[in-house]
Amino acid sequence: TFFFSLLAAQALFYPFGSAAGDTINAAVDDGSSPVIQLLSPFLFFGRTYWQIYVNNNGHLTFNQPSSAYVPYSFPTRGSQDIIAGLWTDLDNRLRGVVSYHQYTSGNVLTRATQDINTHFPNLNFNASWVFVATWNKIAYFNLTNTETSFQVVLISGHNLSFILMNYGDIAVTEHPVQAGYDTVDSTDYFVIPESINGSFISNRRNSSNVDVPGRWVFRVDGEPRNSILKSKSLIYR
Template sequence: GNGERVTPRLDNGSSEAIKLQQPFKFFGRTHNQTFVNNNGHLTFTEPLSDYIPLLNSRRDIVAPLWTHLDNRHGGTISYREDTSSVVLELVTAAVIQYFTNLPLPFTATSVFVATWDSVPYSSGEGVVTFQLVLISNVVHSFILFNYGNIAETLQRWLAHYDTVDFAHSYNFSLSTASELSSNSNVNVNGRWGFHVYDGNTTKQWLHEQS
């Protein structure tokens, strides 16, 4: 089903292992499960409780906002895998709009959405709202980061993705976390998109920076 599930209200907590109806390919590795971790990241092989962000965490990781968050004090962290035609049409249109050099036709067959809704920083400085979307049609995989209101923080934070072998990574080079909402790499403020698998592991991933 497409029901929304929530992660436990637990400091440094994570979801249980989420079995994906359709495997997600991330730079050549195929993942059949994922974990939504409360501190702003998603991992595939095991949960991750770390709240201090690491550039090289030695795992496949997608981290829209890796920092110390505490859902015991408010907000909701939820997730769902969606195969409804309405949502698939929506993300298909977004991918075609953002990735103009894609060999068409592209049609999404699976979407996984994780949402951090008004979750407070551990420091009490404010709350953050953001979303991570995994999009796939087996041959191509994409990730979208959607940022709503992101309060300023003095906590260490990181927005990035990385692979277990460090071969593919992208680190957002912004000076404050709140700038995630007012910047973009796809010309839509607060939205970032990345093509993370194209069926050809030898391709040069030109959009990356180390």
């Protein structure tokens, strides 16, 4: 079972780690990347961003880094845009690597183009930029023997923007958790079903809104009616 789940995660995940040329976050509890200047703008529900932060606790922010280890409950109706792959109390000092990479050419763009056209077949989409953030085998705080792996992929091209969330093995936890996204004043938000309960969070590897176990995909450029492909979580047993 472990072998097959490993193969499934490898097939699902975009390239990551030192072999992919990733930049690696410092192993700091509740830490973040430095500000990352984007090579292409990312449109997120009407706001255009040229920078991003990859936070060790499993979420992305745009205007400032976040050390918050207790996730906000979406909708927060707050003052910032947040993309939460799996926002919880993670600790990369104990185990695992947080890393990121952005692409403007090559095989990753080809793959992103194919994925988006598969999931949104009527758009005739062509990716021009991809940002991949990966949390690989990260431990939960004070739980050294746990491993949790997931990935958030931002994809853009021709004023269209998408998020792919890829989930590998996710350890259960008693820490508060949150997966999905939220916007300024929560004008647009989504919570992946069962993602606020750490006892069920391991189901992320088997759930999807695009019939691909372990993957959730959203269009986020400002067309909320198209941002979620299916209203129900699909669980594969």
